Amino acid sequence: MAVVIACVNHKGGCARTTTVVNLASSLANGNNEYGILPRKVLLVDMDPKGNVATTFGVDKKNIGLTMNELFSKGVDSSNISLDDYMIGPGTLTSSMKSAWRGVNPDRKKGPPKNIFINNLWILPADLDLSGMEIDLATRVGRENRLKLVLNQVKEDFDIIIIDTPASLGLLTINALSAAQFLLIPIQAEFYALEGMRQLIDSINMIQKSVNPELRLLGILLTMVQSRSKLCEKVAEQARKFFGERVFETQIPRSISIAESPLEGAPIVISQNINKSNSAVKSYWDFAKEFDRRLNKR
Ligand SMILES: Nc1ncnc2c1ncn2[C@@H]1O[C@H](COP(=O)(O)OP(=O)(O)OP(=O)(O)O)[C@@H](O)[C@H]1O
Ligand SMILES: [Mg+2]
Numbered sequence: 001m002a003v004v005i006a007c008v009n010h011k012g013g014c015a016r017t018t019t020v021v022n023l024a025s026s027l028a029n030g031n032n033e034y035g036i037l038p039r040k041v042l043l044v045d046m047d048p049k050g051n052v053a054t055t056f057g058v059d060k061k062n063i064g065l066t067m068n069e070l071f072s073k074g075v076d077s078s079n080i081s082l083d084d085y086m087i088g089p090g091t092l093t094s095s096m097k098s099a100w101r102g103v104n105p106d107r108k109k110g111p112p113k114n115i116f117i118n119n120l121w122i123l124p125a126d127l128d129l130s131g132m133e134i135d136l137a138t139r140v141g142r143e144n145r146l147k148l149v150l151n152q153v154k155e156d157f158d159i160i161i162i163d164t165p166a167s168l169g170l171l172t173i174n175a176l177s178a179a180q181f182l183l184i185p186i187q188a189e190f191y192a193l194e195g196m197r198q199l200i201d202s203i204n205m206i207q208k209s210v211n212p213e214l215r216l217l218g219i220l221l222t223m224v225q226s227r228s229k230l231c232e233k234v235a236e237q238a239r240k241f242f243g244e245r246v247f248e249t250q251i252p253r254s255i256s257i258a259e260s261p262l263e264g265a266p267i268v269i270s271q272n273i274n275k276s277n278s279a280v281k282s283y284w285d286f287a288k289e290f291d292r293r294l295n296k297r
Contacts, residue, residue: 001154002150002154002157002159003180004160004161004179005159005160005161005162005181005182005183005217006162006175006176006179007161007164007184008175008183009166009185009186009199010167010172010202011166011192013166015185015222015251016163016185017047017051017052017163018055018222018260019183019185019286020043020161021043021052022266022287023183023283023286023287024043024120024159025269026268027039027159027290027291028040028041028118028119028120029118029119029268034288035288036287036291038118038119039159040157040158041121041157041159041161042122042123042156042157042159042160043122043161044122044161045124046125046129047163047164047166048130050063050066050126051163051261054261055265055266056087056122056265056266057095057098057100057265058095059095063124064124065085066085066125066126067085067123067124067129068125068126068129068131068132069085070123071129071145071146071149072132072135082149086121087122087124089117089119092122093115093117096115096116097110097111099264100115100263100265103264114270114272115265115269132170133171136171136174137170143177143210144174147177162178162179168199168202173202173206176206176214177210179214181217183217183218184219185219186238187222188221188222188224188230188231188235188250189223189231189234190234192234193237217293218245218246218247218290219242219247220246220247220249220250220251221246222250222251223253224250224251224252225253247286247289249285249286250282251282252278254277256279256280257279266283267279268280268283268284
């Protein structure tokens with residue numbers, strides 16, 4: 001049975017999507033050197049911005065059926081096939097390769113051999129999902145609809161990771177109800193911890209009302225600037241507040257992470273570990289730490 005992890009922080013732009021696409025890719029492809037065994041992973045996009053698919057170079061025009069259709073039609077019928085909604089590793093690989101060709105038109109040899117993904121499926125979202133927030137509000141069992149969807153495929157995957165929007169609305173609540181574990185990325189900046197109280201209150205409310213199983217797996221500090229006093233302070237406060245739940249690995253602020261969506265692939269796929277900078281290594285280090293924590297549960 002798959003373990004389900006929701007990546008949540010209602011603060012916008014704190015690297016939720018960057019974190020889930022790199023984590024899901026690392027766990028799906030695996031890595032001998034890091035001792036990460038390949039796992040079958042489903043990455044679910046609950047954010048109407050739909051950035052998960054675009055990070056893998058999937059053109060929004062060719063996205064096919066999305067979470068919105070699944071929520072509005074599929075969830076009530078027992079005989080839907082989630083295969084119709086998922087984008088699999090073959091399509092993701094060819095999308096990444098054509099995105100690479102788009103940004104490197106002069107390189108005749110074609111995409112390098114590291115541009116591939118195995119074992120990863122995504123359930124994409126698009127802007128229509130924003131209407132679902134309102135539509136769900138009037139439905140019975142509105143907090144549990146994603147859980148019903150995922151119950152149908154839990155046996156087919158090892159790990160299910162959910163990306164969420166920058167809000168604590170019903171789409172995020174659906175993710176929190178469906179998950180066993182929470183992953184919270186925090187951007188290392190001045191206001192980072194201010195919203196934490198509100199987030200913790202919401203999580204407590206979800207634990208009490210709909211999902212008593214929900215546990216905090218960990219907090220990941222992102223966009224950390226070296227030699228920044230402010231970043232050190234945020235890291236120190238986060239550790240004081242959350243103790244060992246804060247991952248040892250920190251993700252540095254890096255231009256290559258910011259630019260990787262342009263290349264049409266998450267950085268752990270587009271760049272080799274050995275010859276690149278600390279940014280790609282940091283996401284592999286994080287995947288290893290995450291994997292260990294998950295195995296210890
Ligand atoms: N470590 C990093 N260094 C530099 N830029 C980063 C880093 N991580 C993410 N970014 C950039 O910061 C922006 C926000 O990241 P991302 O989209 O992953 O965050 P998010 O929390 O999912 O945002 P949103 O609220 O839009 O869903 C993006 O432009 C991304 O490329
Ligand atoms: Mg996002």
